[in-house]
Amino acid sequence: MSAAAGTRALRLPRLLSAGPSALIGGGIVLVVVLAAVFAPWIAPHDPLAVSIENSLLPPGGTFLLGTDQAGRDVLSRLIWGARISLMVSLLAVVIGMTCGIVTGLVAACYRQTWIEQVIMRCMEAVASIPLLIWAVALLGILGVEPIVVRGLSFGNEWKLLVLIGLLYTPTLTRIMHDVAVGEIAADYVKARRIQGVSTLSILLGDVLPNCMGPLVVQGTLLVAIGVVVEASVSFIGLGVQPPTPSWGSMLADSRNYIFSSEWWLPVFPGLAISLTVIGFNLLGDGLRDLLDPRHASRGIAG
Amino acid sequence: MLRLLAERILFSVATLLGVGLCLFVLTRSMAGTPALTVLGMEATPQQIQQFNHDHGLDRPVIAQYWHWLRGVADGLNFGHSLLSGRPVGPMLRADMPITFEIVGIAFVFAVLVALPLGILSASFQGRIIDHVARIVAVVGVSVPGFWIGLMLIRFPAVQFGWFPPGGFTPWSGGVWPHLQSIVLPCFALGIYYVAILSRMTRSGLVEVGSQDYIRTARAMGLGRGLILVHALKNALVPVVSVGAMSFGYMFGWALIIEYLFNIPGMSNALLTAIDNRDYTVVQAIVFIFTLVFIVSNLLADMLNAYLNPKLAHGQ
Numbered sequence: 001m002s003a004a005a006g007t008r009a010l011r012l013p014r015l016l017s018a019g020p021s022a023l024i025g026g027g028i029v030l031v032v033v034l035a036a037v038f039a040p041w042i043a044p045h046d047p048l049a050v051s052i053e054n055s056l057l058p059p060g061g062t063f064l065l066g067t068d069q070a071g072r073d074v075l076s077r078l079i080w081g082a083r084i085s086l087m088v089s090l091l092a093v094v095i096g097m098t099c100g101i102v103t104g105l106v107a108a109c110y111r112q113t114w115i116e117q118v119i120m121r122c123m124e125a126v127a128s129i130p131l132l133i134w135a136v137a138l139l140g141i142l143g144v145e146p147i148v149v150r151g152l153s154f155g156n157e158w159k160l161l162v163l164i165g166l167l168y169t170p171t172l173t174r175i176m177h178d179v180a181v182g183e184i185a186a187d188y189v190k191a192r193r194i195q196g197v198s199t200l201s202i203l204l205g206d207v208l209p210n211c212m213g214p215l216v217v218q219g220t221l222l223v224a225i226g227v228v229v230e231a232s233v234s235f236i237g238l239g240v241q242p243p244t245p246s247w248g249s250m251l252a253d254s255r256n257y258i259f260s261s262e263w264w265l266p267v268f269p270g271l272a273i274s275l276t277v278i279g280f281n282l283l284g285d286g287l288r289d290l291l292d293p294r295h296a297s298r299g300i301a302g
Numbered sequence: 303m304l305r306l307l308a309e310r311i312l313f314s315v316a317t318l319l320g321v322g323l324c325l326f327v328l329t330r331s332m333a334g335t336p337a338l339t340v341l342g343m344e345a346t347p348q349q350i351q352q353f354n355h356d357h358g359l360d361r362p363v364i365a366q367y368w369h370w371l372r373g374v375a376d377g378l379n380f381g382h383s384l385l386s387g388r389p390v391g392p393m394l395r396a397d398m399p400i401t402f403e404i405v406g407i408a409f410v411f412a413v414l415v416a417l418p419l420g421i422l423s424a425s426f427q428g429r430i431i432d433h434v435a436r437i438v439a440v441v442g443v444s445v446p447g448f449w450i451g452l453m454l455i456r457f458p459a460v461q462f463g464w465f466p467p468g469g470f471t472p473w474s475g476g477v478w479p480h481l482q483s484i485v486l487p488c489f490a491l492g493i494y495y496v497a498i499l500s501r502m503t504r505s506g507l508v509e510v511g512s513q514d515y516i517r518t519a520r521a522m523g524l525g526r527g528l529i530l531v532h533a534l535k536n537a538l539v540p541v542v543s544v545g546a547m548s549f550g551y552m553f554g555w556a557l558i559i560e561y562l563f564n565i566p567g568m569s570n571a572l573l574t575a576i577d578n579r580d581y582t583v584v585q586a587i588v589f590i591f592t593l594v595f596i597v598s599n600l601l602a603d604m605l606n607a608y609l610n611p612k613l614a615h616g617q
Contacts, residue, residue, distance in 0.1 A: 130595040131554065133588055140573070258455055270445075281440060
C-alpha cells in the first residue's frame with residue numbers, strides 16, 4: 001500500500017466505485033448520523049413529553065409512528081434513540097481504537113522482545129472474556145445509577161461504552177500489530193530513518209496512516225456490533241436508563257403490549273436497530289475491498 | 303503438534319485463572335459491603351465483622367480466590383450464596399442443562415442450515431439463488447436475534463397461536479410441548495450464526511474454486527459432486543474454527559434470548575442474582591460462561607491446527 005493510500009481511497013470517485021453495498025450502507029449510515037446530530041430540530045415532538053390522553057395511538061396523523069403507553073411520540077423517541085445508540089457504539093470504538101493503536105504500535109515496535117510477548121498475550125487473555133456476559137454482570141453489580149465526577153453526571157451508558165471499548169481493544173491491537181509489523185519492515189521506514197527522522201514521528205506520521213485502512217474497516221464493523229450490544233443490554237434494563245429514549249429500552253417497554261394490538265411498539269425500534277446495523281455492516285464490507293485488500297480485518301462474529 | 307497442544311492448553315488454563323482473578327477482584331470491589339446488603343443497614347459492627355468472618359471476607363483476596371478455586375476444582379463447588387447460604391453449584395445444576403440444550407440445538411440448527419446454504423450459494427455463484435442467499439446473510443448478520451424473537455412471539459405465537467409465547471416446558475411435560483417451547487428461542491438464537499457460517503462457507507468455496515487443483519480436477523473431468531468434496535475439505539477450515547468459536551459466543555446472546563422468552567436457564571439465575579446483589583452467584587455464573595468461552599476458543603484453535611498443519615508449523 002503506497003503512502004496515504006488510506007486517505008486517497010476515501011475520495012468520492014473511488015467510494016462510488018466501491019459497489020452498491022458500500023453505497024447503500026453509506027447512505028443508511030448518513031441518514032442515521034444526520035438524525036442523531038439534528039435530533040432536537042427534526043424530531044416532531046418532545047421525546048419525553050408524557051400525555052396520557054394521547055397514549056397508545058396507532059401510527060398516522062400527528063404521531064406518524066404512533067405513541068407509546070405514556071403518550072410519547074414513537075418517531076421522536078426513535079430519532080433521539082439514534083443519538084444514544086451512536087454515541088455508545090462510536091465512542092466505544094474510539095476507546096478501543098485508541099487503546100488498540102497504542103498497544104499494537106508498541107508491540108510492533110518492540111518486535112521479538114518480551115514487550116511484544118507480554119502485550120499480545122495479555123490481549124489474547126482479554127479476548128477470552130465474553131463481552132455480553134461481563135457487561136451485564138459488571139453493570140448489574142455496579143448498579144445503573146449515574147456516576148458523578150466533579151459535578152458532572154455520567155449516565156449508565158458511559159459505563160457501558162467504556163466496558164465495550166475496553167473489550168474491543170484486543171481485536172484492534174491485533175490488526176494494528178499485524179499490519180504495522182509489515183509496514184515497519186518496509187524500505188520507506190528505513191529511508192526515513194536514514195533521513196534522521198525520530199522513531200516516534202515515523203511511527204505516527206508514516207506507519208500509522210498506512211495502517212488505518214484495516215482499522216477503519218474493523219472499526220465500522222465494530223460499530224454495528226456496538227449498536228446491537230447497547231440495544232441488548234438496554235433491553236434487559238441494565239443499559240441506557242429511562243426516561244432517556246433508547247431503542248433497546250423501547251423494545252423492553254413494548255413487551256408489556258405483546259398480547260394486545262399495539263404492533264407498532266415492538267416493530268419500529270427493531271427496524272431502526274436492524275437498518276442501522278445493516279448500514280454499518282454493508283459500509284464495512286464495502287470499505288474492506290477498498291481499504292483493506294489483504295483482509296487484515298476480520299469478518300463479523302460476536 | 304503435541305507441543306503446540308500442550309502450549310495452548312497451558313495458556314488457556316493460565317488465562318482462565320488470570321481472568322477469573324480479575325472477575326473475582328472486580329465483583330468484590332464493586333459489590334460494596336455485602337454484609338450491609340444482606341444484614342440490612344441497621345447491622346452492628348460486630349454483626350458485620352461476624353458476617354465477614356463467616357464468609358471469609360476478612361482474608362486477603364488472593365487467599366479467598368485460592369480457597370474458591372479449590373472449591374471449584376473439588377466437585378464444582380462455587381462457594382455459598384450470600385443470600386440463602388446454600389452452595390452455588392447445586393443451585394445452578396437445574397438451570398445449566400436448559401441453557402446448554404438451547405445453545406446446543408441452536409448451534410446444530412445453524413450448522414445444518416448454513417452449510418447447504420453456503421454450498422448452494424457458491425455453486426450458483428452470480429445467479430439469483432446466490433444473490434438471495436447473500437442478501438439473507440447480510441440481513442441475518444445485522445438484525446438482532448432478540449428482536450427476531452420478539453417478532454416471532456408477537457406474530458406466530460400470539461397472533462396465530464402456533465407456539466407458546468414464552469416459558470419453558472421441561473421434557474417431563476411431554477416431548478411435543480417441550481419442543482414447541484424451545485423452537486422459537488433456538489431459531490432466534492441460531493439465525494445469526496446461519497448467516498455468519500453460510501457467508502464463510504460461500505467465500506471459502508469461491509476462493510478454493512479458483513485454485514489450481516480444482517481447475518485440474520475439473521479438467522480431468524471429475525464430476526461436480528467429487529470436486530465439491532475436494533473443495534469442501536479446504537474451504538471448511540475457517541468455517542470449522544469460526545463455528546467452534548461461535549459456540550462460545552452463543553452463550554452470551556442466549557442470555558438475552560432466555561430473558562426474552564422467560565426461560566429459567568442461566569440467564570434467569572444471573573439476573574436474579576444481580577437483583578439480589580448475591581455476588582457469589584454472579585461470580586460463579588460469569589466464571590462458568592468464561593470457562594465455556596475459553597474452552598470453545600481452545601477447541602477452535604486445535605481444530606484449526608489439525609485441519610491446517612501448515613499454520614501450526616509456521617508459528
